[in-house]
Amino acid sequence: MASIKDVAAEAGVSVATVSRVLNDHPSVSADARTRVLAAVQALGYRPNAVARSLRTDQTRTLGLVISDVLNPYFTKLARSVEEAARALGYSVIIGNADERPDLQDHHVRTLLDRRIDGLLVSPTDGGSPGMLDAARGGTPMVFVDRWIAGVDVPVVRADGRAAVRDLVAHLHGLGHRRLAIIAGPAATTTGSERVEAFREAMAEYGIPLPDAYIGQGDFQAESGRRVTEGFLDLAEPPEVVFAADNLMALGALDAIRARGMRVPDDIALAAFDDIPWFVHTDPPITAIAQPTGELGRAAVRALVDRIEGRPPQSVTLPARLVVRRSCGESPVTNRSQS
Amino acid sequence: MASIKDVAAEAGVSVATVSRVLNDHPSVSADARTRVLAAVQALGYRPNAVARSLRTDQTRTLGLVISDVLNPYFTKLARSVEEAARALGYSVIIGNADERPDLQDHHVRTLLDRRIDGLLVSPTDGGSPGMLDAARGGTPMVFVDRWIAGVDVPVVRADGRAAVRDLVAHLHGLGHRRLAIIAGPAATTTGSERVEAFREAMAEYGIPLPDAYIGQGDFQAESGRRVTEGFLDLAEPPEVVFAADNLMALGALDAIRARGMRVPDDIALAAFDDIPWFVHTDPPITAIAQPTGELGRAAVRALVDRIEGRPPQSVTLPARLVVRRSCGESPVTNRSQS
DNA sequence: CCTCCTCGTGGAATCGATTACACGAGGGAT
DNA sequence: ATCCCTCGTGTAATCGATTCCACGAGGAGG
Incomplete structure (x- = not known):
């Protein structure tokens, strides 16, 4: 593959001039410029x-480590x-942590070894050692979706609190009182926050959230199935299952179907995270939609601000409830309303 | 960030020795090794x-350019x-071409600029200029899923011919005779091959495939919707719609629902590519499943073989039919059987 | 006509690693 | 005792760019 030296030779100039042309530095004669361009061609x-990258100490590359x-x-x-990164002239290298701290660490280290200019992370757990090192080591970094408390890194995320309240209102209006949740890993912020929001919203309606109605999942479909089976085995199973992410909702749907039960007639289902397929499931699933695209853009903006020396900003965007048919349609009265 | 010189200074040896320890070269004394390791720590x-990478001229990175x-x-x-790449000590940089030749080209060029060791491509169209240059330029390359005729690059893909025949047999057995297909872009191999396989299988059953029953899609949901609407507007609409990928099937489902029609009672639906969500749509969708995981592994194996100087192998794996409920369940006879 | 500035250009240092080559010390064979 | 080989190590070249600095030519101003 031709190097800058070959171009210089071909154009009859020095490598310095070629470099100047390539980086359109002002002091290059028109003549030299055309000759270099011709040689390049x-x-x-x-x-x-x-x-x-070695010389300039920047790669114009961002790392993105996501959970799944x-x-x-x-x-x-x-x-x-x-x-968003491409629009700003950056490339992105994605690392898939698969919800495993060790894999997350592997990717963070690999990305750092490659001297990426900045890192976008949706931390899998309370923070793997490599990640914390990176944060402390001064690598430009932004958390997206999830974050780690006590680490001084900007966070770009959605706030689902209001939407969860809307959901509980919706469920309450439909006459549901026994609401259960399939939670995500407590070590993740999204895991714990969604349970908290759910509990608080229910408290507003005077509905308790017994421990038996809190199932521990891991954001994967299989855990949704397992937890839902547990719910259905209870002496008094819940009327509604709220899954803290879309994959666990999928698992819940599996479990419900496997019992020959129907949604929403026998049990209602709702999920955090809206996805295109929820429109086409049987029945269409009521979900809380995050402004995912905007989240990604804001995260890149914050990270690039940080990289290029401008003060980065944390961003919190609201999520919103999208009502479909999985919680029941008409206001059904299962029990006497107060 | 500390460099090899700092380590050398700290350990009281030369950079050469540090490098030797790091690449565990045999001729290093135990004493030097421990001192270096301590300094590294x-x-x-x-x-x-x-x-x-600059020095060794290898990045231990693979590029993967996919369509969507x-x-x-x-x-x-x-x-x-x-x-698969990680298991072999390689990283992967993914480029999303979004079915656009210009974006595909952008990614190929960017990846080549980064001097990736090899390239995995699922070409979007007949072959963008940059891609062809790369192939001819001797960059180790493997096509996956789709390929380009006349370019000497190994291909790893699934053959759906037999599965399509099984599908047509299944549909025929269910009494369906008017079968339509939503094709992918003719410029892609998967786009044209699936139509061909469908046509041939139908010929075996003596069923014609009129042009009106061949809709031109682009592998995106919206095109599936548009084409399906066209089918439904025909004087004699098809009894079955076969979408050449999962997203177009999603669009088809949308269009069918929008008319208030039901699957499979009013019209049957099948798709190429099976995905987890098809189990949960209303109704579950009959699909042709590709051995996706095995395809990815085989592609990496072929590419790494090529990179490391072993002869790479083209691989073709069979796809298989997964029957669900979207084409009808019991053998219904709509018209007299011959 | 001389001086000073600007402009275009090239030489060479540099980034952080790998690695060919040289060299000295020590041990075995003769 | 001499020679030769092996082993461990260091010096320096190298990869392909960017960029500081020096230098010569040419124009403007005195």
Whole structure:
């Protein structure tokens, strides 16, 4: 592959001049410029990004470490991050942590070894050692979706509190009183916050949230299935199951179907994170939608601000309730209303 | 960040010795080794992958350019590729072409600029200029899922021919005779092959495939909707719609629902590419499943073989039919059987 | 006509690693 | 005792860019 030296030779100038043309530095004569450009064309020369990065100490690359690429929410997030980054002249390298701290660490280290300019992380757990090192080590970093308390890093996320309250209001209005939740891992902020919001909203309606109605999931479909089976085995099973992410909702749906029960007639279902498929499930699923695209864009903006020396901003965007048919349609009265 | 010089100084040896320890070269005394290791530990030194790549002319990175990350089929493919690559000590940079040749070109060029060791591509169209240059330029390359005729690059893909025949047999057995297909872009191999396979299988049953029953889609949901509406507007609409990918099936489902029609009672639906959500749609959708994970692994294997100087192998794996309920359940006879 | 500035250019240092080559010390064979 | 080989180590070249500095030419101003 042709190097800058070959171009210089071909154009009859020094490498310095070639470099100047390529980075359109002002002091290059028109003549030299055309000769260099012609040589570049003739040789099909493309600058070696590796060499350039070594010298300039910047790669124009962002790292994105997410918990699970197979989760449509994160896929969409990754896509909007890549788009926003590209618009700003950055590339993105995605690392999939699969909800495993060790894998998260592997990716963070690999990305750091590659000297990425900045890191976007949706931390899998309370913070793997490598991640904390990176944060303290001064690597420009922004948390997205989830974050770690006590680490001084900007956070870009959605606040689902209001939407969860809307959901509980909706469920209450439909006459449901026994509400259960499939929670995410307590070590993740999204895992614990969603339970908290749910509990608080229920408290507003004077509905208790017994421990038996809090199932511990891990944001994967299989855990949704397992937890839901547990709920259905209870002497007094819940009337509603609220899954803290879309994959666990999928698992819940499986479990419910396996019992030959129907949604929403026998049991209602709602989920955090809205995805295109929820429109087409049987029945369409009521969900809390995050502004995923905007989240990705805001995260990139914050990170690039930080990289380029401007003060980065934490951003919190509201999520909103999308009512479909999985919680019942008409105001049904299961029990006497007060 | 600490460099190899700092480590050398700290350990009281030369940089050459440090490098030898790091790459566990045999001729280093035990004493020097322990001193270097201690210095590495003390400084939290991590080798600069950029510098190393410049010198060794290899990045231990693979590029993967796919057509659409939001398509679960490609997401899954990307994931299995990353896993397989990681197992072999390679990282993967994913480029999302969004079915756009210009974006595909952008990613190929960016990846080449970064001097990735090899490229995995699922070409969006007949072959963007940059991609063809890369192929001819000797960059190790493997096509996955789709390929380009006349370019000498190994191909790893699934053959759906037999599964399509099984599907047509299934539909025929259910009494369906008017079968329509939503095709993918003719410029992609998967786009044209699936139509061909469908046509041939129908010919075996003596069923014609009129042009009116071949709709031109682009592998995106919206095109599935549009084409399906066209089918439904025909004087004699088809009894079955077969979508050449999962997103177009989603669009088809939308269009059918919008007319207030029901699947499979009013019209049957089947899709190429099986995804987890198809189990949960209303009704569950009959689909042709590709061995996606195995495809990703085989592609990485072929590419790494090529990179490391072993002869790479093209691989073709069979797809298989997964019957669900979207084409009708019991053998219904709509018209007299011959 | 001389001086000073500006402009275009090239030489060479530099980034952080790997690695060919040289060299000295020590041990075994003769 | 001499020679030779092996082993451990260091010096320095190298990868492909960017960029500081020096230098010569040419124009403007006195």
